[in-house]
Amino acid sequence: MSPDARLSWKDVRDEIRDAILSGRYAPGDRLPRDADFAAMLNCARSTVQRAMQDLSDSGIVERRRKGGTRVRPDPVTRAMLEIPVIRREVEQKGGRYGYQLIRQAEAVPPAGICAACGLAAPAPMLRVEALHLSDGQPYILEDRWISLDTVPEIRAVDLTAQSANEWLVLNRPYSRCDLRLYAIPAETGAARLLGTAPGAALFVIERTTWIDTAPITTVRAIAAPGYQLVTQS
Amino acid sequence: MSPDARLSWKDVRDEIRDAILSGRYAPGDRLPRDADFAAMLNCARSTVQRAMQDLSDSGIVERRRKGGTRVRPDPVTRAMLEIPVIRREVEQKGGRYGYQLIRQAEAVPPAGICAACGLAAPAPMLRVEALHLSDGQPYILEDRWISLDTVPEIRAVDLTAQSANEWLVLNRPYSRCDLRLYAIPAETGAARLLGTAPGAALFVIERTTWIDTAPITTVRAIAAPGYQLVTQS
DNA sequence: TAGTGGTCTAGACCACCGG
DNA sequence: CGGTGGTCTAGACCACTAT
Numbered sequence: 001m002s003p004d005a006r007l008s009w010k011d012v013r014d015e016i017r018d019a020i021l022s023g024r025y026a027p028g029d030r031l032p033r034d035a036d037f038a039a040m041l042n043c044a045r046s047t048v049q050r051a052m053q054d055l056s057d058s059g060i061v062e063r064r065r066k067g068g069t070r071v072r073p074d075p076v077t078r079a080m081l082e083i084p085v086i087r088r089e090v091e092q093k094g095g096r097y098g099y100q101l102i103r104q105a106e107a108v109p110p111a112g113i114c115a116a117c118g119l120a121a122p123a124p125m126l127r128v129e130a131l132h133l134s135d136g137q138p139y140i141l142e143d144r145w146i147s148l149d150t151v152p153e154i155r156a157v158d159l160t161a162q163s164a165n166e167w168l169v170l171n172r173p174y175s176r177c178d179l180r181l182y183a184i185p186a187e188t189g190a191a192r193l194l195g196t197a198p199g200a201a202l203f204v205i206e207r208t209t210w211i212d213t214a215p216i217t218t219v220r221a222i223a224a225p226g227y228q229l230v231t232q233s
Numbered sequence: 234m235s236p237d238a239r240l241s242w243k244d245v246r247d248e249i250r251d252a253i254l255s256g257r258y259a260p261g262d263r264l265p266r267d268a269d270f271a272a273m274l275n276c277a278r279s280t281v282q283r284a285m286q287d288l289s290d291s292g293i294v295e296r297r298r299k300g301g302t303r304v305r306p307d308p309v310t311r312a313m314l315e316i317p318v319i320r321r322e323v324e325q326k327g328g329r330y331g332y333q334l335i336r337q338a339e340a341v342p343p344a345g346i347c348a349a350c351g352l353a354a355p356a357p358m359l360r361v362e363a364l365h366l367s368d369g370q371p372y373i374l375e376d377r378w379i380s381l382d383t384v385p386e387i388r389a390v391d392l393t394a395q396s397a398n399e400w401l402v403l404n405r406p407y408s409r410c411d412l413r414l415y416a417i418p419a420e421t422g423a424a425r426l427l428g429t430a431p432g433a434a435l436f437v438i439e440r441t442t443w444i445d446t447a448p449i450t451t452v453r454a455i456a457a458p459g460y461q462l463v464t465q466s
Numbered sequence: 467t468a469g470t471g472g473t474c475t476a477g478a479c480c481a482c483c484g485g
Numbered sequence: 486c487g488g489t490g491g492t493c494t495a496g497a498c499c500a501c502t503a504t
Contacts, residue, residue, distance in 0.1 A: 006480095006492095006493070007493090008492070008493085009492075009493085017406075020406075021406045027403065033469085033470065033471085034470080034471070035470090043493080043494085044493060044494045044495065045494095045495090046473090046492095046493075046494075046495085047492085047493065047494080049471075049472075049473090050492085050493095052471085053472095059315070060406075063470090063471065063472095064470080064471075064501080064502075064503085065469085065470050065471045065472075065500065065501040065502060065503090066468080066469055066470045066471080066500095066501065066502045066503050066504085067469095067470075067471090067501095067502070067503060068469090068470060068471080068503095069470090069471080074317065074318060074321050075318070075402050075403070075406075076315050076316060076317045076318075077314075077315070077316040077317075077410060077412075077440065078313060078314065078315055078316075079313075079314045079316075079410060079412050080311060080312075080313060080314070081310075081311065081312045081313070081314050081464065082292070082309050082310070082311055083309065083310040083311075083312075084307065084309045084310075085307065085308070085309075088307050169308050170260070170308070173253075173254045173293075173308075176465070176466070177310060177312060177465070177466055178463070178464070178465045179310075179312050179463070179464045179465070180461050180462070180463050181414060181436070181461065181462040181463075181464075182436050182460065182461045182462070183416035183417075183434040183435055183436040183437075183456075183458075183460075184416075184434050185433065185434040199432060199434075200418065200434075201416040201417050201418040201432075201433075201434035201435065202416055202434065203414070203415050203416040203436075204416075207310065223416075225416075227415065227416075228413050228414065228415040229413070229414040229415070230411070230412070230413050230414075231314065231411070231412045231414075232409070232410070232411045232412070233409070233410055239473090239474070239499095240474090241473070241474085242473075242474085266488085266489065266490085267489080267490070268489090276474080276475085277474060277475045277476065278475095278476090279473095279474075279475075279476090279492090280473085280474065280475080282490075282491075282492090283473085283474095285490085286491095296489090296490065296491095297482085297483075297484090297489080297490075298481070298482040298483060298484090298488085298489050298490045298491075299482065299483045299484050299485090299487080299488055299489045299490080300482095300483070300484065300488095300489075300490090301488090301489060301490080302489090302490080
């Protein structure tokens with residue numbers, strides 16, 4: 001055992017985390033300065049900084065300039081969600097992917113859609129409804145609005161061949177993305193398309209994306225019964 | 234305008250991201266080495282490294298030693314979920330928090346709970362059912378199993394005064410956390426407690442936590458109708 | 467204003483893994 | 486094996502903000 005073995009920032013993070021978990025520093029307490037930790041642990045300050053950044057990202061500590069580093073008094077669970085393109089998701093689960101365009105029409109969006117996009121006034125949009133299938137079974141029903149101001153090329157895309165989901169992801173990167181997750185009872189139309197009974201409990205992923213401040217698209221993805229969104233960290 | 238203004242790692246990130254978005258590098262393409270970017274942009278390699286780490290975290294590029302950095306051919310949406318302690322969540326929304334312990338009993342967990350915890354054989358657990366309220370209205374119904382092997386002290390905690398949610402978060406930090414999100418129809422019991430009709434669509438957050446490989450708790454948090462989980466990035 | 471975290475630099479070495 | 490990303494160090498300066 002070499003007492004001077006090089007410390008990686010993960011070692012430092014674990015050291016500090018254990019000190020917090022053991023109760024040496026209570027919630028709300030102020031921790032030593034990075035420089036002091038560096039001296040105590042015999043490593044560079046930037047190594048401590050890297051460790052602290054991770055602890056801060058995990059929601060364990062709060063850092064403020066001049067205010068120092070404190071143990072978060074109100075811990076939060078933080079987890080990374082990963083939502084792939086639907087085709088990939090189906091294929092990764094070993095299913096055969098299928099896709100049907102249901103409807104496509106230019107229209108003026110209702111107030112709810114404008115609000116989701118952060119638009120004060122209605123702007124022309126393309127509404128696209130489509131069904132994604134796994135092994136021939138309904139998988140996700142998508143109800144999408146695409147901004148024609150931001151994405152005029154979408155008019156020329158053949159959405160019977162390629163889903164708007166896929167085209168947008170590959171061709172229209174975004175700089176901001178909001179997600180809303182909730183449950184709704186199946187309306188009669190959605191129930192028929194998803195092969196379930198009206199009123200069934202359905203999981204919904206709503207997503208809106210922007211490039212800078214210009215809205216690209218907002219979509220309501222309604223999953224067939226049994227769908228789960230999973231994360232681990 | 235100084236053409237040699239110091240570049241921050243965010244500037245570098247934006248520079249590289251824009252180069253990718255503009256199509257200069259297509260999905261699957263290999264990017265220049267960090268050192269080359271550093272030379273091109275006239276900054277230190279570690280600055281490029283910091284920028285690349287962020288792009289990698291965002292799912293825009295993939296990095297491998299010796300393999301170099303490539304534009305991800307299969308973009309994913311990544312978003313950070315934040316789930317606070319329920320009391321905090323209610324208070325932050327401006328509500329008055331309330332809490333009722335419904336039931337508490339030691340029991341042998343069914344197979345599903347063991348599986349969620351990664352247990353091959355059943356181990357003694359404490360089952361706790363409780364209702365969280367906002368302004369007196371049902372907010373979240375929680376059905377929790379706590380490992381008595383890992384957390385024996387829980388026997389001595391007065392769960393009528395403080396929710397297991399809160400006690401565990403403050404006293405039992407975890408090293409791993411799995412989340413599962415889905416929708417279910419309300420069973421009659423849950424419907425009554427949540428003040429809704431049987432069969433109503435309810436949003437569920439299932440969470441299992443471990444310390445190292447020892448399970449701490451697994452909980453099914455059933456939200457009252459109207460609940461939304463929101464994230465932004 | 468002074469103390470703290472945040473970042474940049476330049477250089478070095480290490481760890482991983484593709485050819 | 487050699488090329489690439491990952492990390493550590495030491496030092497400097499900057500940016501924010503609590504006191």
